[in-house]
Amino acid sequence: MIKFFLMVNKQGQTRLSRYYEHVEIHKRTMLEAEVIKNCLSRSKDQCSFIEYKDFKLVYRQYAALFVVVGINETENEMAVYELIHNFVEVLDKYFSRVVSETLNLLQSIYSLSKL
Amino acid sequence: MRKERMPAPIRLRELIRTIRTARTQAEEREMIQKECAAIRSSFREEDNTYRCRNVAKLLYMHMLGYPAHFGQLECLKLIASQKFTDKRIGYLGAMLLLDERQDVHLLMTNCIKNDLNHSTQYVQGLALCTLGCMGSSEMCRDLAGEVEKLLKTSNSYLRKKAALCAVHVIRKVPELMEMFLPATKNLLNEKNHGVLHTSVVLLTEMCERSPDMLAHFRKLVPQLVRILKNLIMSGYSPEHDVSGISDPFLQVRILRLLRILGRNDDDSSEAMNDILAQVATNTETSKNVGNAILYETVLTIMDIKSESGLRVLAINILGRFLLNNDKNIRYVALTSLLKTVQTDHNAVQRHRSTIVDCLKDLDVSIKRRAMELSFALVNGNNVRGMMKELLYFLDSCEPEFKADCASGIFLAAEKYAPSKRWHIDTIMRVLTTAGSYVRDDAVPNLIQLITNSVEMHAYTVQRLYKAILGDYSQQPLVQVASWCIGEYGDLLVSGQCEEEEPIQVTEDEVLDILESVLISNMSASVTRGYALTAIMKLSTRFTCTVNRIKKVVSIYGSSIDVELQQRAVEYNALFKKYDHMRPALLERMPVMEKATTNGPTEIVQTNGETEPAVLETKPPPTGLQPTSQANDLLDLLGGNDITPVIPTAPTSKPASAGGELLDLLGDLNLTGSPTPAPAPQISQPPFLLDGLSSQPLFNDIAAGIPSITAYSKNGLKIDFTFERSNTNPSVTVITIQASNSTELDMTDFVFQAAVPKTFQLQLLSPSSSVIPAFNSGTITQVIKVLNPQKPSEIGFQDWEKTDLRA
Numbered sequence: 001m002i003k004f005f006l007m008v009n010k011q012g013q014t015r016l017s018r019y020y021e022h023v024e025i026h027k028r029t030m031l032e033a034e035v036i037k038n039c040l041s042r043s044k045d046q047c048s049f050i051e052y053k054d055f056k057l058v059y060r061q062y063a064a065l066f067v068v069v070g071i072n073e074t075e076n077e078m079a080v081y082e083l084i085h086n087f088v089e090v091l092d093k094y095f096s097r098v099v100s101e102t103l104n105l106l107q108s109i110y111s112l113s114k115l
Numbered sequence: 116m117r118k119e120r121m122p123a124p125i126r127l128r129e130l131i132r133t134i135r136t137a138r139t140q141a142e143e144r145e146m147i148q149k150e151c152a153a154i155r156s157s158f159r160e161e162d163n164t165y166r167c168r169n170v171a172k173l174l175y176m177h178m179l180g181y182p183a184h185f186g187q188l189e190c191l192k193l194i195a196s197q198k199f200t201d202k203r204i205g206y207l208g209a210m211l212l213l214d215e216r217q218d219v220h221l222l223m224t225n226c227i228k229n230d231l232n233h234s235t236q237y238v239q240g241l242a243l244c245t246l247g248c249m250g251s252s253e254m255c256r257d258l259a260g261e262v263e264k265l266l267k268t269s270n271s272y273l274r275k276k277a278a279l280c281a282v283h284v285i286r287k288v289p290e291l292m293e294m295f296l297p298a299t300k301n302l303l304n305e306k307n308h309g310v311l312h313t314s315v316v317l318l319t320e321m322c323e324r325s326p327d328m329l330a331h332f333r334k335l336v337p338q339l340v341r342i343l344k345n346l347i348m349s350g351y352s353p354e355h356d357v358s359g360i361s362d363p364f365l366q367v368r369i370l371r372l373l374r375i376l377g378r379n380d381d382d383s384s385e386a387m388n389d390i391l392a393q394v395a396t397n398t399e400t401s402k403n404v405g406n407a408i409l410y411e412t413v414l415t416i417m418d419i420k421s422e423s424g425l426r427v428l429a430i431n432i433l434g435r436f437l438l439n440n441d442k443n444i445r446y447v448a449l450t451s452l453l454k455t456v457q458t459d460h461n462a463v464q465r466h467r468s469t470i471v472d473c474l475k476d477l478d479v480s481i482k483r484r485a486m487e488l489s490f491a492l493v494n495g496n497n498v499r500g501m502m503k504e505l506l507y508f509l510d511s512c513e514p515e516f517k518a519d520c521a522s523g524i525f526l527a528a529e530k531y532a533p534s535k536r537w538h539i540d541t542i543m544r545v546l547t548t549a550g551s552y553v554r555d556d557a558v559p560n561l562i563q564l565i566t567n568s569v570e571m572h573a574y575t576v577q578r579l580y581k582a583i584l585g586d587y588s589q590q591p592l593v594q595v596a597s598w599c600i601g602e603y604g605d606l607l608v609s610g611q612c613e614e615e616e617p618i619q620v621t622e623d624e625v626l627d628i629l630e631s632v633l634i635s636n637m638s639a640s641v642t643r644g645y646a647l648t649a650i651m652k653l654s655t656r657f658t659c660t661v662n663r664i665k666k667v668v669s670i671y672g673s674s675i676d677v678e679l680q681q682r683a684v685e686y687n688a689l690f691k692k693y694d695h696m697r698p699a700l701l702e703r704m705p706v707m708e709k710a711t712t713n714g715p716t717e718i719v720q721t722n723g724e725t726e727p728a729v730l731e732t733k734p735p736p737t738g739l740q741p742t743s744q745a746n747d748l749l750d751l752l753g754g755n756d757i758t759p760v761i762p763t764a765p766t767s768k769p770a771s772a773g774g775e776l777l778d779l780l781g782d783l784n785l786t787g788s789p790t791p792a793p794a795p796q797i798s799q800p801p802f803l804l805d806g807l808s809s810q811p812l813f814n815d816i817a818a819g820i821p822s823i824t825a826y827s828k829n830g831l832k833i834d835f836t837f838e839r840s841n842t843n844p845s846v847t848v849i850t851i852q853a854s855n856s857t858e859l860d861m862t863d864f865v866f867q868a869a870v871p872k873t874f875q876l877q878l879l880s881p882s883s884s885v886i887p888a889f890n891s892g893t894i895t896q897v898i899k900v901l902n903p904q905k906p907s908e909i910g911f912q913d914w915e916k917t918d919l920r921a
Contacts, residue, residue, distance in 0.1 A: 017178050022214055029180040046478045047442040076414075078407035078447055079367045086357065086364075 002080070003055055003070040008036045010064045039066050049077050060084045124157055125150075127171045134179075147176050158189055167193060167204045174208055187212050187219050194226045202230070202238060206245045215251030224254050231261040239265070240276050247280035255284040259291050266298040271307040278302070278313035282320045289324055296328075303338050308355055308362055311342065315368045322375050333376055336383045340390045343369050347397060358402045370394070370411045377419030384420040391416055395428055403443070406436070410447050417455050430455065430462040437469045442478055449473065449484035456491045467492055471501070474508045486516060490523040498531040502541060510548050517552035521545050525557055535568040539575050547582050550589025558594050563707050565599060573612040576603040580620065584628060588637045594645045597632060600625060601649025602704060605656035622657045626650065630667060643679055647671060651686045655701040665690050830857035849898045875901040 004023075007016040014032050023031065038050055039059045050057040052070075058080045059068040067084050071077070125133075130150060137143035154169045170189050177183035190212060193205025213220045223245075230242035243265065246258060262284060265277040281295050295317070302314035318335070321328045346361050346369075355362035373391075377384040394412050399405040409432055416429040433455075436448035449470070456463045470492065473485035486508065493501045502524065509520045524545055532538035542561055546553065565575050579596035587593050600607065604625055610617035632638050632646040647668070654664045668690065671683035689697050826833040834852045881896035 014179065022216070025177075025180060025182065045442065047446045047480045049443060049446055049480060051480060051483075076367055076371075076407060076411050078403060078410050078443065079364065081443065082357065082363065082404055082407055 001072050001074060003072060004031075006032060006035065006066075006068045006070075008032065008039075008066050008068065010040070010066070012036050012040075015065065035068055035070070036066065039068060048081060058084065060088075062088060124153060124165050124169055124172070126168060127175060130172050131175065143179075144181075147179070147181055151176065151181070155185060158185070163196070167198075167201050170204050170208050174204075174211055177211060183212060184217075187217060191219065191222055191226070194223060194230075199235070199238065202241060206241045210245050210248045214249050220249070220251060221253065224257055227254070228258060228261065231258065231265065236270060236273055239273055243273070243276040243280045247276070247283040250280075250283060250287065252287045255287045256291070259284050259288070259294060263294055263298055266295065266302075271305065271310050274305070275307070275309040275313040278310065278317045282313075282317050285317075285320055285324065292321055292325060292328065295321075296331075303335065303342065308365055312362075312365050312368060315339075315365070315372050319368070319372045319375060322372070329376070333380065333383050336373065336376055336386050339369055339373060339376075340386060343373075343390055343394070347394060358404045359399060360402075360404050360408065363404045363408055366394075366408050367411045370408070370415050374415040374418050377415070379420070381420050387415075387419065388421060388425060391421070392425060392428065395432060400435075403441070406439075406441075406444050406447075410436075410451070413451055417451070417458075426459060427462060430459060430466075434466045434469065437466060437473070442476075442481060445473065445476075446478075446481050446484060449481065449488055453484065453488050453491065456488065460492075463488075464492060464494075464497075467497065467501075471504045474504060479513065482512065483516065486512075486520060486523070490527060493527045493531060495531050495533075498527065498533065499537070502528065506541070506544055506548070509545065514552065517549045518554060521549050521553045522557065525560070529564075535571050536574070539565070539568065539571055539578075543578050543582065546589070546592040546595065550592035553591040555591070558591050561595050562598050565595070566602075566704055567706055569706070572599075572603045573606040573617075574615065576600060576607045577612050577615070577618060580607055580625070580628070581618065583632070587628070587632050587635060590639050590642050593632055593638065593642050597629060597642070597645040597649040600629065601645075601652040604649075604653045608657070622653075622660045623663070625653070625657075626660055626663060626667070629653075633667075633671070640676055640678060643676065644682060647679060647682050647686075651682075651689075652701045654690075655698050825851070831855055847900045849900065851896050851898065852893045853896075854893045877901075 001020070003019070003021055005016075005018045005020075006014065008014050012033065017028065017032065019028065035052065035057060038052060038057065039061075042050070042059075048059055050059070055070050055072045056075075056077060057068055057070055058077055059066055060081065061067075067088065069080055069084060071080055134143055134146055137146055150172065154173060157165060157169050166189060170186055170193060173183045173186040173189075177186075186208060190205050190208035193201045194209065196202065196205070209220075209223060213223070227242045227246055230238050231246075233239050233242070243262070246254065246262070250258070262277055262280050265273050266281060268274060268277075281298075285292050285295070299314070299318065299321075302317070303311065305311055305314065318332055322332055343366060346366055349361055352361055355365075357363050360366075373383075373387050377387050391412055395409065395416075398408050398412075400409065413429045413432055416425050421429075430452075433448045433452055436444045437452075439445060439448075452463055452466070452470070470485055470488050473481055474489065476482055476485070486505075489501060489505060505520065505524055505527075509517060509524065512520060524541065528538055528541045532541070542564070546561075565572070568575070576599045579592075579599050583593055583596045604622075606612075607620055607625060608622055610619060612618075629646050629650050633643055633650075638646070650664055650667055654661050657664070668683050668686045671679050672687050674680045674683060689700070823835050824832060825835050832854050834854075836850045836852075838848050838850075877899040879897040879899070881894050
């Protein structure tokens with residue numbers, strides 16, 4: 001099951017976040033900070049799956065933007081990896097250019113809900 | 116009075132732009148607070164036109180982590196509006212801001228109900244989305260009927276959303292599952308992939324929750340197989356294509372459902388065999404997508420009752436994954452192999468060399484997986500080779516792995532060691548490379564292991580000595596080494612080693628190193644305890660340096676560390692007053708019984724307690740531990756308020772026992788008073804002589820001899836009651852009752868009595884040998900004493916152990 005879906009830039013600012021489980025607001029910011037710290041410290045040729053606390057993080061980097069998905073152990077990690085790419089492609093087609101600046105927030109959230 | 120009109124609220128996009136220009140966190144907070152205030156006043160004005168814009172901005176701020184609860188009611192108002200744009204934002208806000216914890220969410224129920232029956236499918240879709248996202252159980256119960264109706268509609272856009280909503284309803288209210296059953300009949304007949312996908316999710320959820328449903332849906336297996344086949348065989352379809360594979364997400368979902376259906380069921384597994392083999396061989400592996408599908412296939416094959424050919428195919432796929440350059444794939448392969456190594460051990464063994472190579476990978480996740488898998492693969496045949504690799508890994512890995520790796524190596528070495536020498540060598544290697552990461556509970560295990568390999572003592576102590584000569588900062592290493600040097604120091608000095616070149620060590624050098632351990636700042640308190648006891652033990656094994664030892668021991672009598680001080684003081688007493696007992700006490704440890712180790716070590720057995728018997732006329736039960744071990748075990752157990760024990764000698768001759776006891780009695784102040792004389796006070800906390808009661812007993816001719824409390828110390832109380840035997844007036848019958856007011860049971864309570872030669876003593880068997888804690892019971896024992904002559908004295912002695920496991 002997917003626990004959350006984050007898009008964070010390299011400076012650690014959240015561009016988009018969607019939680020599929022209830023998490024307190026202040027815990028969300030802490031979680032996001034820790035998650036992005038984990039992902040930023042990885043090098044290019046390292047594995048995209050990180051074990052974090054009791055679930056796994058699948059992350060993918062697109063230029064200055066990190067897309068991170070938190071999943072539990074029932075999910076196929078590689079399928080989620082593909083899903084991230086699929087999502088980014090959808091956004092790309094819809095907005096014709098995936099750049100963090102012009103990311104239209106609401107549309108992204110909608111697309112997420114429909115995925 | 117003119118109401119001042121506020122300027123039109125800014126758009127969301129502008130807000131985002133403004134916030135992004137903020138350079139510091141404080142600046143951002145300020146901007147957001149200003150905007151929040153503007154939004155709040157706008158809400159108060161009940162402005163319909165701009166409400167949607169304001170809520171959108173509020174949602175953005177909520178996402179950044181700022182509180183936005185005042186927008187909840189506004190969301191509800193938006194949902195109730197007729198405009199689609201309003202509804203859209205309203206529902207989105209509801210999904211993000213509301214959940215069942217808030218009371219207002221129930222107000223939405225009516226709105227959603229109306230919208231579920233709306234004429235526009237998009238509005239219906241919105242309502243379904245929201246319900247499927249945050250519906251509480253009450254809402255779900257109310258609206259389940261509507262959802263079910265929509266599940267049967269012909270509109271595929273709505274059908275797929277309804278299916279997902281149904282999944283959520285089932286999760287919240289499992290009892291409603293039956294309601295959706297009739298609707299599922301036709302779900303798989305759809306052409307639309309969206310509907311197919313969500314239907315499969317719905318079926319998966321139902322099967323996972325209820326075994327009845329599972330049995331019911333097994334008949335769908337042929338249909339699922341057919342769908343999967345079509346997906347694979349069909350040509351290029353632009354709608355569903357992802358990197359050359361047709362709808363991989365649906366394929367993965369179907370495979371997962373097949374896994375659930377085929378588990379533990381032969382027929383279904385039989386039906387799936389072909390298609391699984393087909394997927395496994397036909398899927399293109401050049402792209403990640405193909406590998407994702409293969410991964411899911413492998414998991415399915417492993418989980419169902421597949422035939423062995425298929426399983427071998429699966430493991431080969433995993434082996435191929437391992438050789439792939441892509442890290443993700445290797446990680447995934449290692450994870451799956453770990454799951455299957457229990458069942459298909461031999462097949463996985465074939466890939467052992469690749470797995471061992473992965474230990475050298477740079478990636479942390481991969482290294483961890485490879486390490487776990489390597490430990491699972493160690494067996495009798497490959498233990499030497501694997502250990503070499505694992506030791507090398509231990510050397511070079513990150514600190515977070517070292518503890519686990521060390522424990523794993525110990526376990527594997529214990530199970531599969533080809534020879535004792537190899538075993539000890541391996542342990543030494545671990546201690547020297549990762550000494551400080553070894554878990555605390557490993558130390559007693561190692562000590563026991565060393566004790567049990569009797570022929571290796573000289574070799575072991577020599578190696579340990581050499582190891583700590585250079586560096587005594589690694590605590591577990593130093594602890595084991597000190598213990599060994601204490602025990603086998605004589606072997607060390609005499610240069611008896613057969614296995615390797617014996618080194619020349621003098622007694623002074625050995626004492627030097629032990630003293631430096633004591634002094635060093637790096638030594639933990641436990642380690643110091645080990646060292647001090649080791650020095651003490653050497654007093655019987657070394658010949659020329661006894662004075663030096665005495666000096667060291669007396670210095671520590673005033674140490675600040677209470678533990679150390681107590682030991683030193685006791686050892687001092689041993690030197691001064693009880694020197695004749697010292698050799699017996701500090702004798703070589705017997706071979707210990709193996710405890711069942713499982714994770715955190717179960718402390719081997721009971722430890723000696725406060726009142727160990729110096730002299731035992733009975734053979735000692737197993738489990739007499741040396742002081743250091745007992746003390747450290749006590750420490751490990753989190754301390755006890757029981758004073759530490761001194762090592763007890765395994766056996767001693769009864770003849771001398773009596774003599775020594777009487778000697779001791781001679782020291783004591785034997786008065787004629789029947790009042791209990793407490794155990795003679797020696798300056799240090801009593802240990803040895805607690806067991807002795809100096810209570811003289813009068814065979815008084817007077818009829819009633821008052822009962823006395825012979826002994827009351829450390830929670831143990833022993834009462835004597837006397838009476839004359841009816842049959843023979845020279846016989847006095849003494850009934851002793853022992854009770855225990857501490858928190859721990861005292862086991863193996865043994866009462867002994869020694870009498871002068873003119874007496875005859877008969878000890879009847881006690882009622883039990885365990886005194887339960889908290890005065891909840893007593894042990895009774897009857898003693899008959901025949902004194903044909905004048906009154907005299909008898910000494911009594913008791914001895915018991917406390918079971919620390921209590």
